[in-house]
Amino acid sequence: MRWFARRTRGNIWDEAIDAPLGDIEAAARIRAICDAAAASAADSAQPGQRERYERAARVAMEIAMKIADDLMRDDAVRRIVDLCMKADDAKTAQILFRAIQAGWVREAVQRDYPALAQ
Template identity: 70%
Template sequence: MKWLAKQKPADIWDEAIEGPLGDIEAAERIRAICAAATASAAGSARNDRQDSERYERAGRVAMEIAMKISDGLVRDDAVHRIVDLCMMANDIKTAQILFRAIQASWIREMVQRDHPALVQ
């Protein structure tokens, strides 16, 4: 009775990207990935193995997309969203590395205000 079994929908970060993304499209995709991975990040913080794997895949794909963004402010905003996701998952090491990559001072200040643990 396979035809009655519900198929699990694919995660947004597992979907193939057709063609090159512009900076705005890449930032929108990162925003969607981070929003979709929020529950997995929270589960990852609780040491749920399946949620940890989903969070790690989502974060990896989001970081790969962010590296291809050419506009500095758009990239910094996208990295800010990924840092928020990392902090939700209690992945401080990755969040600190990404925090150092943010170039815009006002975005760095906003991240510091939201996550003071990154500065320590």
């Protein structure tokens, strides 16, 4: 009886995107990806968790590059920087930090992660 069999739920970053996303939908998807991958990022010392975090971050970065609105893109990149810092991936976080253009977003990231400003 397969009717009641549980389906394994996939990761949100592995789900196919059917149509082009608008800026608001893209930002919401990045937020959902970062929230879902936070546990993997915190446990990134384990091999399987590190792979999940890297896949999630890669997909989130690809979506963020397609956001046209500068402030929405900067906010999305900030969320990805938070994810990277949870995983102790300072190299990627620093590269993303340099991509943030809005001054107030950069200042907020600098307050949270002073090491990135160097």
